[in-house]
Amino acid sequence: MGLPYKLGTLWLQEALGVNTIESASMLAPNGVIDVRTYSGVVAILRFFGIPQSCEINLATNNPKKAEVFRENGYGLNDMFTPIIAEPTEYTRAHLEAKQEFLGHRLGSGDHRLIPRKGD
Numbered sequence: 263m264g265l266p267y268k269l270g271t272l273w274l275q276e277a278l279g280v281n282t283i284e285s286a287s288m289l290a291p292n293g294v295i296d297v298r299t300y301s302g303v304v305a306i307l308r309f310f311g312i313p314q315s316c317e318i319n320l321a322t323n324n325p326k327k328a329e330v331f332r333e334n335g336y337g338l339n340d341m342f343t344p345i346i347a348e349p350t351e352y353t354r355a356h357l358e359a360k361q362e363f364l365g366h367r368l369g370s371g372d373h374r375l376i377p378r379k380g381d
Contacts, residue, residue: 281359300330307336321345323366 267289274285286295314335320328321343331338344367349357360366 281363282356283359283363296326300327304330304334304336319343323360325365325367 267286270289271282271285274280274288275282278285280288283295287293314337317337317339318331319339320331322328323344328338347353347357357366
């Protein structure tokens with residue numbers, strides 16, 4: 263939704279002490295924080311004649327992206343592969359909020375919250 267939207271969410275997080283999902287919901291039209299549809303990817307697969315029988319290895323943490331492939335008849339190799347990035351003091355709260363509120367897979371396939379330092 264653009265840089266002004268992102269900056270607004272960061273300001274709300276700092277000013278109100280809310281997480282990234284809560285701040286995005288406050289600013290988003292009708293509370294929809296992700297307006298992307300990912301349907302363009304399916305259109306590209308069809309344009310290039312990629313058959314639905316072809317298993318796709320999707321690298322993402324967002325289960326919503328995986329749903330688009332399944333809804334359009336494409337199979338995913340082991341559902342999807344999470345992108346693993348070591349959380350830092352600056353990214354931990356953001357990643358945990360995405361996992362808790364959006365169902366993002368972060369880390370291994372056990373779907374646990376990212377362990378906090380010292381856990």
